[in-house]
Structure formats: structure tokens, C-alpha cells
Amino acid sequence: MPNNEFGDFQTPLNLARAVVATLPPRDYRKVLEPTCGTGAFLQAAAELGVPQRIGVEIQPAHAELAAAHGEVRQQCVFGLDLGADLPWAAEGELLVLGNPPWVTMADLTRFGSANVPVKSNVRNRPGMAARTGESNFDVAEYIWQKLLIELRGHRPTIAMLCKTQVARNLLGFCAEHGIPLAGATLRLIDSHRWFGANVDAGLLTVHIGQTVGEYTCALYESLEAATPSRHFGLVGGKLVADVAAYTRTAEADGSAPLEWRQGVKHDATAVMELPADTQARIEEEHLYPLLKSSDLFHGNTTTARRRLVLPQRRLGQDTTELAGTAPELWAYLQEHAAALDGRRSAIYRARPRFSVFGIGDYTFAPYKVAVSGMYKKAEFRLLAPIDGRPVTLDDTCYFLSSADLAEAAVLTALLRGPTTATLLSALVFWDAKRPITKKLLQRIDLARLLATADHRGLAESAAKLTVGLPEQITPARARRAIRSLTARWDALS
Template sequence: MIRVKSRQKTEYGDFQTPLVLAEAICRLLRAGGVNPGSVLEPTCGQGTFLEAAAHVFSNCKRLVGREWNRTYVAEARRRLTTTDCEVDVAQGDFFRQDWASLLGRQPGPLLVLGNPPWVTNSTLGSIGSGNLPTKSNFQNERGISAKTGKANFDISQWMIMHLLEAMPHQDGVLAMLCKTTVARKVLEQAWKTGLPITNCSIHKIDSREHFNASVDACLLVCHMQSTKPTTTCEVYERFDADHASTVLGMHSGNLVADHRALARQKHLLDTQATKRWRSGIKHDCRAVMQLERRGWGLVNGLGEMIELEPDYVYPWMPAGAVYRGEVKCTDKFLIVPQKRTGEDTAPIKSTAPRTWAYLQKHANRLADRKSSIYRGRPPFSIFGVGDYSFAKWKVAISALHKQLAFRVIGPQDGRPVMLDDTTYFLSFRTKKDAVAAAARLNSPDVQEFYRAWIFWDSKRPITSEILQRLKAAD
């Protein structure tokens, strides 16, 4: 039987924190020297965090909670009836609450503790939810996203940043459960905007055990300290780990996954981006553009046997093959109708009539490609194509797989091999240059340099921006 999440769970992130986890978090904070006089939970739900705080923090005198659900407010108050702390639990809308005023009235030291909803603004928009912050470009997006305020982001990111900005800049601690990616975005934004945070840490949790959710999640802890702010954060791979596995931080406006590793390999950093990494070809019509050899012929994704002139057909290698090192040969091919982005495709009609007839036969499929990048372009257009695509020697890496494996890819039957748009590559004139470049890229020092920048839990951990930070060989 398929479980369907209720609208309430989707709209309000209604996943209650188990008491056992709430108490473990409070004990972790206490062991780290956090001993609050008041604890405030901005989305308190049924009050498990407030109940845990009452049990764990001996100096706590005041418990404050706000929650939109009236039934949960009543349940939270019931949980706290036996505590000696002063209790202020009330119904409230996070996005209409004056948090600066409420936080400023609490006796210190202050602990802001909680588990804001793990949902994105686009998800809420898709169900017509009003449970959203006022539209703004809080992530400093560029282009159309900035103009419309439609850039996708996690609601918890907005909420945590709003709380950090509202907190008194002294003698306070924020501790929030969130996605690990959200924690990093919050830290990056806080550091870039100069918020006075210090002693930051990320403690990863088992979200499947506690929430039955398949997502990388953590406890983010930030101390407010206006006199000695820092821009580093210790990362603990396990919640019960005694020592941090890495320290993330900032370097020249960019987030660094391993600050210590970068310090060791800082001499490899290129501030000029002298060697440009390229992505492979983007076509968005696999059934028509990608072909496979069957015997002496070629078959497309629709199962059609076709015969085309060789002019626009090139050997092709997907990212998975690059990752696995299956780069000696390929039975896959790609139709490449342009030598550069935007080139007129009309000459194909005279130079390769069978290819033209094939593309015309499937013109509707190609015209139906959803991406707006194809609008106003010549028919059958592709992207990510240029002189670099036709270099006979390349060094490539898959952007999707969690391994720094750089592969040398040479020509096949004298033809350059094309790559897909989830692959990054450098182009070379000779095999000697490509082999030397791959050897350097796979060396221990360069591998450590790249690992310093890469967050492996990202959807696409390896980016061209990261690859281009490496200084060219002397």
C-alpha cells in the first residue's frame, strides 16, 4: 500500500521530533557548555524539545514556544505542566511573529532550539500554500530568479536565517535540526552578510531512524558573539562522534568543505581560471539524437534502424562510462548537427540529405523539448558544442558520481568522442598532453585540493567552477 503524505505534513513540515532525539540534542548542547536561562522553540509542535530542555538544563527558568496548530499548542502545554519553569506557549504564525522583540525579552543566556519544516518554497507553491515568507531575493540570486523571487529554496533556510538576524548578538545559541545542505547554505549566507556567529558545528543525524526520511540531515549549532565572530564550522560525521572529521569555512567568498585540506594545498589555487573546463553536449532528446550500433547498423531510442551519412555522427560516451573507466571504445553514437552553439542547421539538407530527412521526420520531438534555451534557435539545435568538442584528446570526469576519477579519452576510428552534459572535460591536441594532465589530476595533492571544495552529498558534487580553481601546471 502506498502512503500519501497529507497536505498538512507537506505544507507545515509536520514531522514531530522524537523525545529521545530531543533529549540527546539537549545533552549534547549541555556537554558543550550550553546552559540557558531560557529556551525558545519557534515551531514547537507538540513540545518535545521544550520538554527535553526542562529535563536537561538545570538553570532554565523560562520555556517559550510558538506553534500554528491549536491542538499541538494544547499538547505542548500539557507536557510542560509538571515543570518548575515559567511556560509561555501560544499559537503563532512564524512569518508574522516579531521575533526580534520576542527573543530580546527573554532572560539570558538564550537558547533557540527547534526543527523547522524540511520543505521547499516551490513545493508549497505547487499546492497553493500560503505558509510562505514574503517574496524577496534573500539569496541574492541573479537574473530572472532575482526579478521574480521564484528561486527555489528550503523554507527552513529562510527561517533559520531570519532567527539568526533577530537574535541578540551576545550570549545566545541557535541549535536547529535541518538538511545538511541547508546548514551549509545558512552558514555561507551568515558569513557573507557578516552575522556575528562563532563556535559553529554540524552534527549529522540518522534521519531514517528518527524521521523515516531519506535525506542528509544534521543539528546546526551557532553561538552568537559580536566581539569574536569566526568563519569556520566543525563537522561531525556521527551525532555521537567525539572529534570533528572536517572543518568547513570560507575562502575568497566561496564555501570550503575542508578548510584544513585547503590550507595544505593552497599553493594549487588558481585565481585566474586559466584553463577552462567544459561540459559535454546537451540535446534533451535522447530517443532521436542518441544512437547505438547493432551489427552493421545504428538504432535510435525508438528502436528504428537508420542509415545516416557519417558527417554529423560521432562516437559518444555517457558519464557512467567515464566514471567506470570504460573509455577504450564505445558502441554509442550522437548526432551533432552544429559545430558551435547557434550555427545554422540548414546546410545539412544539402551536405547530408539522409541525416536531414531523419531530423525532419522527428522534428516534432525536437521542437517539443521543454527547455527555453532552444526557443528562437535553428531547428535541431544543441548546446555545449564548440571547437573544444571536436578535440581528439580529452581528460574527462563525471559530475554526477562521487569519485574524483579523471579519464583520458582518445579518438575512435579517427573521430573525436563526444561527451554528455553531466561530464566535464579539458581538451588537448596530443595524447602526451592529455596523459600528463590526467596524471596530475589524479595525483594525491590535487585530489586533496579538490576534496577540500567538494560536498559529496550534493546532487551534482563536482562542478566546473570547482574544477577551474586548480592552477595550471608549471
């Protein structure tokens, strides 16, 4: 979370110098620092020998200090046309450096701040900052957009620190607006070390050229790294995390013939999730073994440490009937009514009392292939009933369900296979808060993966996955499941 409405973290001079050291060697004649604070980047640019240096800074005390390193305009950057209003004396290469405020629209609302990008500035620029209404839209992203649009004619090099999410959004923005990128790099920084901030961030450097080319960006693991670890960017209009991996697996990027589901959402952990050894006075048929993200990730899937209280079997089911059908559960829910009725999310309004979400026949299917959305690696797990009861998951997990163990085992083996791993490495930005989403999983074309897999090897992997479960399958049974899935999916296409 930022420290104030101005996102006022001053960049240490050493970091500004390290940033300048990464710049492509060009004869920079002018430098602009759009929100210059006390002017660390202006100073680093002076040390580099850039003759003309202009800074803009809203806070007078900062502007005064920065003036030691360049011409500083004490004003709000939103009100300036950065292409037309700045008094550049010299022709020559323009460099933009800086660290615009990492403040989201939601932060500004919380601070009751007026430091909000002005809509009138963007009136004649359709698409620009169209997302200012979104609460996670970042002021830094707006400033980047403003620079890209207003300075494109100057063909500058822009090198500024920003969140990695902002860097990704900006590639899409450049493509949308036909801004001719002649090169882009993102060098990761340790934002905790430099700013005490817990956010994935880096130095995004773009050079605007003359002709529209590719919208890809070379990712370096640090400011100093000599070679990129991968390239991310737009391929066929879609943002991918690893362009090379995507090229190898693009045919499996499609649409799954089965629906991925999310685990149960209830927003009342203390009431609905009980340690497995608790002697709850609740009818057994309303208690289910529950696995959480960490259980899936670590592979603790044959015993459950918790049980989930489920008052419903389908979405919107009337719960008042529980008074007659499950009096102990009803008494339990009454006892905890204050917590359940007080759930804040609007989804619970206009729903039967004590409702849960993410519930349907799929919840009660005996076999599942599940993955957590929260980790930096996708570990797909085959789940079978625990103590004879179907396993439930929380809403940080996603799953496919099946009535047939062999089918679920084959699906798990496919998802644990090398092609899926490569496809995921191509598609997933692991630094996102929830890297794996339902939308992403739905893109894995299981039919295509099955069609191109080695069926003998797949059947053997599927059979092995059932070792340790209450029931096992043979490779021959897995092969039958493969044939039946193939026939079913062929019929769909």
C-alpha cells in the same frame, strides 16, 4: 519533497533527546522552539530541566499538543519579532531548539501556499532573506536568518536540524552580517532513517558570542561522534569544504589557463543517443561515440556503448542545409520532429530546429581529459578516439580538449595527482547534487600545479595513461609536452 506547505515532519522524541544530549554544557534557563509542531524539543528541554519554555506553532492541533510541554503561541512565526515579542520571565542563557520546515520557495508555489516569509518583516534588514525570490531558498534558512538577526543581542545557543546546504549558506550569512560566532558544529543525521527524506541534513549548533571571530564549522559524521572529521567554512572570504586541506593547497586555487567545457546538451536522449549496435540510417559523419558519466567514473572509456547523433558542428549552425548534405539524417530528424520540437527548455526557442548545445571545435578535438560532475569522487580520464572518431560526452561531464595526445596525457596526470586531489577535497562539498561543476574545475590552477610538479614522475604517469589506447607515448614525449605547456603558460603570466 516535503509532505505539505508546512514541512510537517514531526521530530521523534528520541531524536530530540539525542539532539539535546549533544549540547554544550551551559546553564540554559530559557528555551525557544520557533516552529514547535507537537513539541518534541520542548519536551526534551523540559527533561533537561530548562525552566522556561516557549513554542510557536501555526497549526492549532499541533500547538494544543505542544502546550503540554511549555507556553505555546499559536501563530505564524514570520510575524513575530523573536528578540522583542517573547515574554521571558528569567535572565540567563537562551537556547533555541527545533526543526524548522524543510520547504523551498518552489514547494510553496507548488502547494499554492501563503506560508511564505513576509517581505515587510525584512524591510529594515538589508540582505536578510534577499534570496527569498530563489526557488531553492528554504523556509528553514529564512527562520535561521531571523533568529540570528533578532536574537544576536541575547547571545543564544541555537541548535536546529537543517539541510547541510542551509548550514553552509548560513555561515556565509553570519560573515556577511558580522554575527559574532563563538563556535559552530554540524553533526550529520540520517534523514532517511528519521524522516524518510532523501536529503543531506544535520544538527547545526551555533553559539553567538560578543566578538567577531572565525566563520568555520566543525563537521561531525554523526550526532554521537566524539571528534570532528573536518572543518568547513570561510577562508579569505571563500567557502571551503576542508579548511586544513585548503591551507595545504591554497596556492593551486586560482584560475585554469584552459577552458573547461561541458558535454553536449540535447534533452532528447531517446532520439539523439543510440545503442552502439543499432543500425541507424544516418550518415556516419553525424554519429559519434558517446561516453556518459557512469562510463567515465568506472573507466569504461575505450569502447562506447552508445553513439550520439550530432546535427551541428557549431552552436547555432543552420540545420536546414542537412536536407541536402545529409539526407538520411534529415529524414531521421523529421521522423522524430515531434520529440525534438517539443523540448521544453527555453534555450531551444529562437534557435535552428533540432539544435544541440555544448558544441564547438572542442567537441571534435581528438583528445580529452574528462570527469563526471555527478559522483562523490573526481575520476579524471584520458580519452582518445574510438574507432577513429572523437569521443563525445553528455552534459553531466566536463572536459578539456587537446589536439595532442601527450599534452592531454600530461594534463590528465596532473589532475589525477595528489595536489589536485587535496585541493578538490578542500573545495568540494560532495553531498551537493552535482559536486563537480565547471566553475570549480576552472579554479584549478593547472599552470601552478605544473610549475610545482615533479616533471619526471609526471611524464612517467602520463605515458602510463596511454597504455591501452590506440596510440602510446613515451616519457620523453610527455616531457616535451610538459616543456611546451610550461612555455605557453609562462608566456600568459
